[in-house]
Amino acid sequence: MPSVTTSRLVLLFTFLGMVLLGRLRYFDKKQLSFIYLCFALSLVNLLVSIYAEGDKTQFSRFVHFALFSLFSAGMYVKIFNDEIQFHKAIVGATLVQVAFVFITYSSPAANNFIFSYVNVSHNFLSNLGRAPGLSSSGGATLSLIISFGAFSIVRLAIFGKKPWHLPVMLLICFSQVLVGRTGLLLSLVALLLLFYYSKVNLKTVFLTIVGVVVANTLLLDFVLSNEQFLAYTLKWAESTLTGDDQTIKTLLSMGIKEMNTMDVILGSGQVALQNGLNASGSDIGYVQTFYAAGLLGVLFYLVLFGFLYSYYKNIRNSGFFLILLLLPFIAELKEPFIFKYMVVFFVFTSLLYGCKNANTQ
Numbered sequence: 001m002p003s004v005t006t007s008r009l010v011l012l013f014t015f016l017g018m019v020l021l022g023r024l025r026y027f028d029k030k031q032l033s034f035i036y037l038c039f040a041l042s043l044v045n046l047l048v049s050i051y052a053e054g055d056k057t058q059f060s061r062f063v064h065f066a067l068f069s070l071f072s073a074g075m076y077v078k079i080f081n082d083e084i085q086f087h088k089a090i091v092g093a094t095l096v097q098v099a100f101v102f103i104t105y106s107s108p109a110a111n112n113f114i115f116s117y118v119n120v121s122h123n124f125l126s127n128l129g130r131a132p133g134l135s136s137s138g139g140a141t142l143s144l145i146i147s148f149g150a151f152s153i154v155r156l157a158i159f160g161k162k163p164w165h166l167p168v169m170l171l172i173c174f175s176q177v178l179v180g181r182t183g184l185l186l187s188l189v190a191l192l193l194l195f196y197y198s199k200v201n202l203k204t205v206f207l208t209i210v211g212v213v214v215a216n217t218l219l220l221d222f223v224l225s226n227e228q229f230l231a232y233t234l235k236w237a238e239s240t241l242t243g244d245d246q247t248i249k250t251l252l253s254m255g256i257k258e259m260n261t262m263d264v265i266l267g268s269g270q271v272a273l274q275n276g277l278n279a280s281g282s283d284i285g286y287v288q289t290f291y292a293a294g295l296l297g298v299l300f301y302l303v304l305f306g307f308l309y310s311y312y313k314n315i316r317n318s319g320f321f322l323i324l325l326l327l328p329f330i331a332e333l334k335e336p337f338i339f340k341y342m343v344v345f346f347v348f349t350s351l352l353y354g355c356k357n358a359n360t361q
Helices: 006-021 029-052 057-079 083-106 108-114 139-159 165-176 181-198 202-223 228-242 247-253 261-266 285-293 295-312 319-331 343-360
Strands: none
Touching (some): 029 057, 029 261, 029 285, 029 295, 083 108, 083 139, 139 165, 139 319, 139 343, 181 319, 261 295, 285 295
């Protein structure tokens, strides 16, 4: 069975409490319908997993998605009616994570202390080619979450340009070099959007260049203390921009196991094997979900896109929100990011706030 965490219990009992108190009538009907659909899909997948002796991971993913990505986002916007504060909070949390990225990359002593309390996977502590940050895994997922801070800066710049936007954006981009290529590419997209929306002037560019030079003098000296920066990390990050990255080729080479008719319709009920290996034989999120949930997984993706698009279309002339809408679906080509706890929560919450502001203008 999936792990029972405090956050999942709190969300589940909050949802059940609001059902009993009749408070769900304050939620959008589309949102409630999608939540119930996710619960229905999770129930079907649970039964398939029990019958096929699967790992029940996909069941957990559907339930957590309904509670965190949909229910929590709607509840947050109902309670906190301030889009600017939301994005400022995202930037603040991102900066805290960026600080831990630099610390965990360059300080073995700090790592030994921090990760005596936090379990870290993927052997990050024994081979710090990349920084785990303050997370349980690091890598692509952490880099994707950090990139949300970059997109929040863009949204804040749309409301009003501030001197700190560009320097903080560059700091986030620099930290991504130590974390993951997925987030690095997305942060660079956010940087381009910032230039577009903030209409940066020469004075800001000059001050930023001076700030970058000063920061690099401090930060580079800091990260160069880790001998793997030049030996591995820098080359690894550069491969994203030079075309030497083999990620796409590797993903395309991953196949998918043969599936019988019932597996195609209802799924195999498996995401991971008992030995921990990928049951589908692919890292691609779409493939994993299809193998575990079959055509019901395809239905989930189609409904999710239509659901998010129904909010996006109420926001007029917004390239920013269009990129946010497409972001999880593009990222899903690499890993099952849509089921990570923060991805759709951030996108959906941003869309809800965007709709509110569009209606008040």
